[in-house]
Amino acid sequence: MLLSLHEVRGFRCLTEVRFEPAPGLNLVRGRNAQGKTSLLESILFVATSKSHRTAQERELLLHEAESFHLRTVLERRGTPVTLEANWWRGTKRFKVNGVPQQRMSDILGQLNVVLFSPEDVDIVKGGASARRRFMDMELAQVDKGYLNALQLYRQVLRQRNELLKRPKPDRDLLRAWEPQFVESGRAIMESRGRFLEELAAIATETHASIGGGEALQVRYEPDVKQADQLQETLDKYLESDLRRQQTTRGPHRDDIGLFIAERPARDYGSQGQQKTAALAMRLAVVELVRQRTGEYPVLMLDEVLAELDADRCQRLFLAIPEAVQCIATTTQLEGAPAGYAGDFASFLIEGGRLERR
Amino acid sequence: MFIESPRVTRLIDAFRRLPGVGRRSAERMALHLLSAPEDIAYELSDALREARASIRWCSVCSHLTETDPCPICADERRDHGLICVVEQPFAVIAIEKGGSYKGVYHVLHGVLSPLDGIGPSELKLDRLFRRLEDGAVREVVLATNTTPEGEATALFLSRQIAERGVAVSRIAHGVPMGGGLEYADEATLAQAIQGRTKL
Numbered sequence: 090m091l092l093s094l095h096e097v098r099g100f101r102c103l104t105e106v107r108f109e110p111a112p113g114l115n116l117v118r119g120r121n122a123q124g125k126t127s128l129l130e131s132i133l134f135v136a137t138s139k140s141h142r143t144a145q146e147r148e149l150l151l152h153e154a155e156s157f158h159l160r161t162v163l164e165r166r167g168t169p170v171t172l173e174a175n176w177w178r179g180t181k182r183f184k185v186n187g188v189p190q191q192r193m194s195d196i197l198g199q200l201n202v203v204l205f206s207p208e209d210v211d212i213v214k215g216g217a218s219a220r221r222r223f224m225d226m227e228l229a230q231v232d233k234g235y236l237n238a239l240q241l242y243r244q245v246l247r248q249r250n251e252l253l254k255r256p257k258p259d260r261d262l263l264r265a266w267e268p269q270f271v272e273s274g275r276a277i278m279e280s281r282g283r284f285l286e287e288l289a290a291i292a293t294e295t296h297a298s299i300g301g302g303e304a305l306q307v308r309y310e311p312d313v314k315q316a317d318q319l320q321e322t323l324d325k326y327l328e329s330d331l332r333r334q335q336t337t338r339g340p341h342r343d344d345i346g347l348f349i350a351e352r353p354a355r356d357y358g359s360q361g362q363q364k365t366a367a368l369a370m371r372l373a374v375v376e377l378v379r380q381r382t383g384e385y386p387v388l389m390l391d392e393v394l395a396e397l398d399a400d401r402c403q404r405l406f407l408a409i410p411e412a413v414q415c416i417a418t419t420t421q422l423e424g425a426p427a428g429y430a431g432d433f434a435s436f437l438i439e440g441g442r443l444e445r446r
Numbered sequence: 447m448f449i450e451s452p453r454v455t456r457l458i459d460a461f462r463r464l465p466g467v468g469r470r471s472a473e474r475m476a477l478h479l480l481s482a483p484e485d486i487a488y489e490l491s492d493a494l495r496e497a498r499a500s501i502r503w504c505s506v507c508s509h510l511t512e513t514d515p516c517p518i519c520a521d522e523r524r525d526h527g528l529i530c531v532v533e534q535p536f537a538v539i540a541i542e543k544g545g546s547y548k549g550v551y552h553v554l555h556g557v558l559s560p561l562d563g564i565g566p567s568e569l570k571l572d573r574l575f576r577r578l579e580d581g582a583v584r585e586v587v588l589a590t591n592t593t594p595e596g597e598a599t600a601l602f603l604s605r606q607i608a609e610r611g612v613a614v615s616r617i618a619h620g621v622p623m624g625g626g627l628e629y630a631d632e633a634t635l636a637q638a639i640q641g642r643t644k645l
Contacts (some may be wrong), residue, residue: 178469192631237633244594262565265558265602269594342517 090201090384091414092132093169094162099151101127101146102441106138111434114406115416116426118439118446124417128408128438129389130203132416135174136200137226138183138193141208163200166384194236197229201378201386204378205371205393211355212370213363217344220242224345230282231381238276245269246336253334263327266278270339271319277340278316284377285309285345291376298408300401301422303350305366312342361396368393372408385410390417394426403428452482508553508573510535518542518550525549527584529577529602533557533591541589549587552577557595558602569599571606578610585613592619592637 097106102124117123130140130149140149143377150157156177163170173184190196211219229236249266252258289307296305313322323330326337337369347354347366354366378386388409394402394417406429409415419426425433434446454476461472479487503509504516507529511517518524518538528549532538538551548620554569566572577583586607590596620638621630630638 180468194632233632234636241594245598248560248594248598255560259566260604261605262558262560264605265598266594268601269597 090387091164092161092200092387092416094160095128095132095135096160097128097131097157098159099154099157100131100149100159101151103127103131103443104151104441106441106443108436108443110414110416110436112414113411113412114431114433115127115428116433116435117416117418117438118420118422118435119418120420120422123438124443125438126206126391127441128443129206129391129416131159132161132200132387132389133202133204135161135172136197136202137230138174138181138196139226141204141206146179146181146297149176151285161200161386165199166216169334170199172196181363194233197236197385198233198382199230201382201384202231202389203227203371203374203378203386204389204391205368206391209367209371210360210364212367213347217342220345220347221341221343223370224281224284224343227377228280230386231378232280232284234276235280237281241269242273242277242340245273246339246341250335252334253330258331267320267323270323270336272320274313274319274340275316278311278313278319278343281311281340282309282316283341287380288370288373288377292369292373295372295376295408296366297363298404299366299369299372300348300404301362301369305354306346306348306351307370308346308348310344310346312338312344322355353443364396365401368405375409375413385413388413388415390415392418392420394421396421397427397428402426477542479604499567503555504555506577507551508555508570509538509551510553523548527582528587529574529583529585531574532589532595533599537589552586554590554599557590557593557599561569566602571603574603574612575606578607578612583612585615587615589617 091112092110092347095106095108097103097108102122106124106128108128116372117125117128126142134140134149140146141148156175158173158176159174161172163172165180171184171186173187173421175182175184185195185199187405212223224394225239229239230292245266247311247351248269249263252266285307286309292307293305313319329337347370349357349362349366353361357363372388375386375388393405397405406426422437437446451466457476457479457625458469458472461467461475462469467475479490485528500512501510502514502520504511504514506515506519509516509518513520522561525548530541530547531552531554531555532541533556535553535555538553541547541551552574554571555575556564558564558566560571578586586603588600588603590600600616604616607614618641619634620641621634627635
């Protein structure tokens with residue numbers, strides 16, 4: 090997958106930007122708060138319809154503006170595809186090759202991207218919800234059925250929880266939501282199980298190659314052990330659900346177990362080691378997307394380079410396959426990243442304007 | 447919209463409450479009605495007022511009707527032992543256009559949705575259950591939409607109706623007639639394959 094053009098109008102501080110990345114490594118240079126992260130965020134938005142920094146889409150607007158516009162041209166298996174995202178007064182519209190798209194599942198997977206950002210240390214350090222977000226975002230890009238199941242599951246869960254908040258919930262009414270809960274829940278668990286099994290093998294290897302030291306182990310930790318036990322679990326926990334006024338058990342409580350040297354990664358090692366583990370997880374997705382779709386996704390690295398010494402930086406670039414198009418931000422205004430000897434394209438971003446360097 | 451008039455704003459807001467109408471369309475319709483010959487606007491308001499005043503819910507099936515019971519419920523040639531349950535009057539019109547259904551209907555005017563505060567009493571389900579009491583109804587076909595709420599409603603109804611000793615069925619989900627499979631989305635195809643029938 091190759092991103093050949095990305096145009097931005099009125100997204101955060103980016104008034105008008107035309108970004109034409111090259112294949113291979115692209116360095117987006119700039120001082121702090123000049124719009125580097127916003128550029129990556131806008132690429133993520135056109136690919137996934139979401140921001141990694143905020144759920145309040147109004148924050149994505151330029152000061153006092155009412156709309157933003159993104160247009161991206163990419164090459165997928167040699168065929169050009171144009172994506173557009175328009176946000177106007179709270180409604181967002183997406184087009185693929187000029188054709189308006191109604192369903193989220195038709196937008197996701199057009200442009201596969203993997204973003205590593207400083208917040209990703211939460212995959213290791215944060216609560217289970219950060220890890221579920223990681224799974225959901227990456228899986229939705231490569232598995233269309235997953236997004237459908239997830240949307241159904243979330244809606245049914247909301248409805249069931251609302252019923253549980255009533256003074257005396259009717260058992261028959263509660264039961265009316267259960268088959269859809271069980272069916273979508275099972276689909277989610279099966280997708281997550283397969284995804285993490287594939288990811289685990291790649292992540293361990295990647296972690297070793299970027300200098301993570303001791304072995305990283307990844308495994309799926311479903312809240313309900315077996316996908317075919319969901320109905321049983323609902324029955325068993327009905328009293329507890331009624332008492333706590335919410336659905337106690339299910340895939341909405343799933344987690345990913347991360348271990349370094351067989352100890353929980355959360356309690357292990359320095360901030361730097363946790364960050365390396367998180368980076369290994371995202372990089373593993375790059376390989377997994379290639380295995381699933383036949384093409385590498387676009388890799389975006391936000392503020393990674395600054396924190397790495399020459400040795401680790403070199404290992405990182407060695408771990409990224411040459412065929413991967415990579416967009417990395419850096420505050421370093423001149424020269425190549427420490428320890429990197431290959432070709433790269435260089436861009437400078439200043440006050441929301443971008444130019445090729 | 448830069449016409450400083452609360453009356454114009456009110457008109458635009460009225461259009462915006464209609465299904466499928468966004469701000470832009472609402473403004474266009476309002477401006478059109480205000481700038482076109484006044485007959486057009488008055489014809490619309492008369493038609494609206496008269497239609498609204500003369501149409502009510504059928505006391506039997508809750509479909510929209512001018513006469514009570516509605517023409518479908520009053521038609522003796524139809525099969526009154528077969529009731530098709532739908533969410534909205536729109537579905538009755540769609541099924542009637544198909545022309546092959548000979549039973550009668552029951553319109554819920556909604557679906558179960560705890561998040562919207564809609565339960566069995568808001569849907570006036572007792573009106574449906576009362577129709578099943580005298581033993582004249584053989585079968586109820588559940589034709590609610592395939593949304594999460596439509597499915598939950600169908601499931602809830604199926605249990606309640608079965609308890610009353612009446613046969614229940616759910617409309618089949620599948621691919622559109624006369625269309626290629628390539629036009630159906632993945633979820634529909636998956637359903638169609640799951641619900642395949644033996645030949």
